[in-house]
Amino acid sequence: MAMNVTDNFFIKAKPVWAKGLETEKNITLGLYKNIFCKGENAVLKIAASGFYKVYLNGEFFYFGPARCAHGYYRVDEIKLPLKSGVNHIAIETVNYYVNSFYALMQKGFIEAELTLNGEPVSFTDENGENAFRLYRLCERVRKVQRYSYQRPFAEAYTLTEEYCGWRTGEISANASMQRPVITESKNLLPRRIPLNEFTRVSPERKAGFGTVKTGVKPQKYKKDRSLIYIKDPESGNLEGFFENELSEHLSDEAQEMPAETLNTEKTDYSGKTVLKPYEFEILEFPCEKTGFITADIKCRTDSTLFFLFDEILTDKGDIDPLRLDCCNVIKISLKSGEYHFMSAEPYGLKYIKIICAGGGAEINSLCITQTVCPVPITFDYKSDDEETNKILDAARETFIQNSFDLFTDCPTRERAGWLCDSFFLGRAEKLYTGENLIERNFLENFLLRDNYENIPSGMLPMCYPADVDGGGFIPNWAMWFILELKDFKERTDDGDFILLFKNKVYRLLDWFKQYENADGLLERLPGWVFVEWSKANDFVQDINFPSNMLYSYALCAAGELFGDEELQQKAEKLKTVIRKRSFDGEFFRDNEVYKNGAAVSTENRSETCQYYAFFTGVATKELYPELWQRLVNEFGPDRVKNGGYSEIYPSNAFIGNFLRLELLCNNGCCAGLLKEIKGYFLYMADITGTLWEHKDTFASCNHGFASYVADLIQKSELSLEP
Numbered sequence: 001m002a003m004n005v006t007d008n009f010f011i012k013a014k015p016v017w018a019k020g021l022e023t024e025k026n027i028t029l030g031l032y033k034n035i036f037c038k039g040e041n042a043v044l045k046i047a048a049s050g051f052y053k054v055y056l057n058g059e060f061f062y063f064g065p066a067r068c069a070h071g072y073y074r075v076d077e078i079k080l081p082l083k084s085g086v087n088h089i090a091i092e093t094v095n096y097y098v099n100s101f102y103a104l105m106q107k108g109f110i111e112a113e114l115t116l117n118g119e120p121v122s123f124t125d126e127n128g129e130n131a132f133r134l135y136r137l138c139e140r141v142r143k144v145q146r147y148s149y150q151r152p153f154a155e156a157y158t159l160t161e162e163y164c165g166w167r168t169g170e171i172s173a174n175a176s177m178q179r180p181v182i183t184e185s186k187n188l189l190p191r192r193i194p195l196n197e198f199t200r201v202s203p204e205r206k207a208g209f210g211t212v213k214t215g216v217k218p219q220k221y222k223k224d225r226s227l228i229y230i231k232d233p234e235s236g237n238l239e240g241f242f243e244n245e246l247s248e249h250l251s252d253e254a255q256e257m258p259a260e261t262l263n264t265e266k267t268d269y270s271g272k273t274v275l276k277p278y279e280f281e282i283l284e285f286p287c288e289k290t291g292f293i294t295a296d297i298k299c300r301t302d303s304t305l306f307f308l309f310d311e312i313l314t315d316k317g318d319i320d321p322l323r324l325d326c327c328n329v330i331k332i333s334l335k336s337g338e339y340h341f342m343s344a345e346p347y348g349l350k351y352i353k354i355i356c357a358g359g360g361a362e363i364n365s366l367c368i369t370q371t372v373c374p375v376p377i378t379f380d381y382k383s384d385d386e387e388t389n390k391i392l393d394a395a396r397e398t399f400i401q402n403s404f405d406l407f408t409d410c411p412t413r414e415r416a417g418w419l420c421d422s423f424f425l426g427r428a429e430k431l432y433t434g435e436n437l438i439e440r441n442f443l444e445n446f447l448l449r450d451n452y453e454n455i456p457s458g459m460l461p462m463c464y465p466a467d468v469d470g471g472g473f474i475p476n477w478a479m480w481f482i483l484e485l486k487d488f489k490e491r492t493d494d495g496d497f498i499l500l501f502k503n504k505v506y507r508l509l510d511w512f513k514q515y516e517n518a519d520g521l522l523e524r525l526p527g528w529v530f531v532e533w534s535k536a537n538d539f540v541q542d543i544n545f546p547s548n549m550l551y552s553y554a555l556c557a558a559g560e561l562f563g564d565e566e567l568q569q570k571a572e573k574l575k576t577v578i579r580k581r582s583f584d585g586e587f588f589r590d591n592e593v594y595k596n597g598a599a600v601s602t603e604n605r606s607e608t609c610q611y612y613a614f615f616t617g618v619a620t621k622e623l624y625p626e627l628w629q630r631l632v633n634e635f636g637p638d639r640v641k642n643g644g645y646s647e648i649y650p651s652n653a654f655i656g657n658f659l660r661l662e663l664l665c666n667n668g669c670c671a672g673l674l675k676e677i678k679g680y681f682l683y684m685a686d687i688t689g690t691l692w693e694h695k696d697t698f699a700s701c702n703h704g705f706a707s708y709v710a711d712l713i714q715k716s717e718l719s720l721e722p
Contacts, residue, residue, distance in 0.1 A: 285690020
């Protein structure tokens, strides 16, 4: 158990929710109070099961909280710059109550308390003159499809001009008073990381314009698993609304609006978009950005707008909002009037397509209200090489957009706290901020729970906090967890914190023991055995050598962390076995399979397997000098294009290429490393201004782990200085 778990952060506030709605899906509530201030110091404390936004005098002020483990909640303490006189305090909160990689499926509650000079003047409670007024907010359409398999719901709205009047004490037709009920007390933790800031960034260019047709039925609709596998027992137990329940079917509508005309000439953006019925514009941000889509909208008549967005454009210069198996579609139905719109959720995008599907609208001040790293960035290293600086800028953007409250894989499809990604992000955080505050929170979330639903006792979830449909775990990622603990201790010298993980690590190693064969090799591991996104992942059974290489490294790391010589000896024995069984005289082979009861070596050899061997210490350049020289001189970003070693399956960005770069950096091959970094990443920086999950654009184009390349660049360039 971590320290400072308590329910005493609040003086008078109680955790509340609207009666009868604690376990309903996609519920949005509002809390309101007006406060008279004479210049006192005002602090608003908030904990919530879902997410919340604070509005001060009608203007957006804050979004939170920092996510935490099941049954635990971090408390934000927000200083409010109240004016003298009457101030309007409004809190909008949403609880999705569905399983996802992003938000936990927990009963709805919010606990909030406003203090002036330390004295509570307004707080959540059942009733009373000091209690926040509680509303049910209905302008956001509730029964919509999930945004993705990994994230909860997409967004659609039915707006009237007074829809946000409740935020300043006015009557709103879409805000109905609710009876609050007090829920059970909560385990509360401090936030520990700084509060976020929310700067805005505007589009730079108009990347296209044209007209659409509406109501055009495609030959076949694209329907991803988050739409068609709701509560499907054969695929898991994904929560959401069934397709026939949906009030809006956003992905279908997006596919029924093909471009009739499309001009892709790029021009500077004026800051204003005026659309007649069936017209659209595509706007381009300076690079991919992450945050809330924000805009001022004027409609002279009742109108319908669609925001379609993505990280990249199609080959035709258009936007495919379903490319990532995400519903990158927001629909807004508006009565005539003026609106200030902000999306409920943050999204990652470089391009946005605004379609007027009826009526007419003027859109001003469209921007992204950014959700990025709250810890000040102190890393300001610059290269003398312009192309290298492009990659450094892209790495910075990738880091800050994947460290808003904890480490995430991507800000788009998942926003999930994945292990292994976090190993590299921990190093990146140290580089960018000089500290590891976010990583500490990230690791503590794993510490708070002993067991996880639908995951074997002793094993760790692959990402957390999350409620993965049907469970799901990656045994390899649990090994990376041990490596990260060792790395964290070396970076922070916080041995006391690491000691809190000792029992968890030993329980994990006990779990692995049951899959060791007589030679100590792990075989037939259950779960999603994952080496990397390449052909190497086709060879994970029966005995996978990259997994065993990683296991030996994790055993050694655990032994060093906890002073256990037996673990270190076990690691060395395992390395000897792997060398004997995997190396074929030229390369390390990926796996053995059982035939007639005997383990038989295969001919499968991947580039990534070689990097695992050297990264984990199974191989060294002293033990395998010919292989090392071959990898250094004849492999790299151009190897496949040049036709070298076609029988060795190539690596992908995650994580084989990064292991290669790490090895080159650590072994003094810095000039070659810098050249290879351009080959691996420059085109990514040119296209999106961020760094990708894969070598290609079919997946995330903004993946947190890749920000670590900045560390490799700096180390390599500094080592080459005379």
